[in-house]
Amino acid sequence: MDSPQRPPLAHVFRGTFVHSRPSEPMEILHGHLLGVDDSGTIVFLEQADQQDQLAKKWGFKLSDIRELSNHEFFMPGMVDTHIHAPQYSFAGTRVDLPLLQWLTTYTFPTEAKYTDSDFAEEVYTRVVVCTANVIYLFDNIPEILSFIFIFSPDKFGQRAFVGKVCMDMNDTVPQYKESTADSVKETERVQPVITPRFGPSCTEDLLSALGNIAQARDLHVQSHISENEEEIKLVENMFPAYQNYTDLYDKNKLLTSKTVMAHACYLSEEELKLFSLRGAAISHCPSSNFS
Template sequence: MDVSKVPTTVARVFRGTCVHSTEQEALVILEDALLGVDSNGKISFVEKGQELENVSSKFGFNSLDVTQLTPHEFLMPGLVDTHIHAAQYSFAGTALDLPLREWLKTYTYPVESQYQDLKFARMVYTQVVKRTLRNDDFGQRALVGKVCMDRNGAYEDYKELGPQESVDYTIREIKDDVKLVKELFPDSETYTDVYDKHNLLTDKTIMAHGCYLSDEELDLFHRTGASLAHCPNSNISLCSGMLDVRKVLSHKVKLGLGTDVAGGTLPRCWMR
């Protein structure tokens, strides 16, 4: 039996404004739309509101059970946090009074040392949403750690990824990091060049922050298909800097949003 053709029960139906994006249009607004969700959490249909009676008959739901959105509400696709540190989740939204390096030493490292206690680890990690994104939970400490694992060759972890998986690294978050990378890798032209020389800049790569990326580095991002995770909440909270989003988009580099928890003040954010 073809499971894809097995009918599912419509569990919820909403009527109101729906907003989404397509490959052709950045913003599509559907006014007075009907959106049905089946018992598996999948969208069953998107139809016009004036077709309510016909749609309810076709999909077998009671038109009186439709949830009507207010004029100030709208539905949009669920979005993805492109950069989050699961090990820091327990103190998200607190302890944001220090710059990044001091913040790590004062708050992050002591908390992460508690993960020797498996009970504590389970308590925290069960609260973090499961994701297909392989996030770099070591954050700033992994700045050049992965490329240092094989200074003369390629780090090939990305080759093991599935089609829906990515590898998440940190790049150019604070000015001191730029100086550090130059000292460790004097033969590389730029911070981004270090990753590229070790075959880490691919279409499966998401680089977080990028506050101080040059035009040349963004061109390299575009050529390799690598993406950037913009973390404004974290960058502002920890006074790290700010990504020039318009410049990134002008170089046609793929861009998402991340919380950088616990660097940011909220455990959830959006991706566009």
């Protein structure tokens, strides 16, 4: 009987590999071979003394092996679970104000500049080149800019979960908000991450509509929660019918096993239990939380 046809290899590397396992926080593998097939899947990672057997099994020649130098090594790509592409232009600066004042003074005016497609493409390309291999991305997308960013990851072999930021309440910068209908319509065009900006920027109608989209299409969800105490009080005043901030998302079908919520600095024990029950995740963002 003929052996099953194996997919052709696109790459074979020899060198040092570093990764983590549950039983070992850092494992260093010296003198190993790694093979990658045409689909980008790693099909083997074995000791280099298995080279002849692997070459016979996978049909590669010794001349196909790319050797790393002594100072080079492979490691798994980083996954950034929370990044705002439009804010990358001032990353590491403008940290002198609390959240709500920071949004109105710096963030909203900067994000409004992204109607300039040249400016947007330049910043978004830097995001893709300089950040992680896989990103959960918050973006503000007036039509054409969505495509500029969505296709940028493909140029560099990066994977991205791109979410259109939804915000139908923003009286501080009136020109930088959208109607509930437009927000829902634009969200339906961009997949796969449903992205309400945060509780205070969305009406209950918008949150409900976004939750329905997420449920109907089994999509990922990302947003912010409990970043500072002023924000929590604002949510309590705006949505008194809900038990707490987490309940607001949960009742609107936005807290699921595919949800990533940023910050979560002040969640109660009750809220943490609900996160656990739903299987939702938290992106802690330590540098932002401490600033």
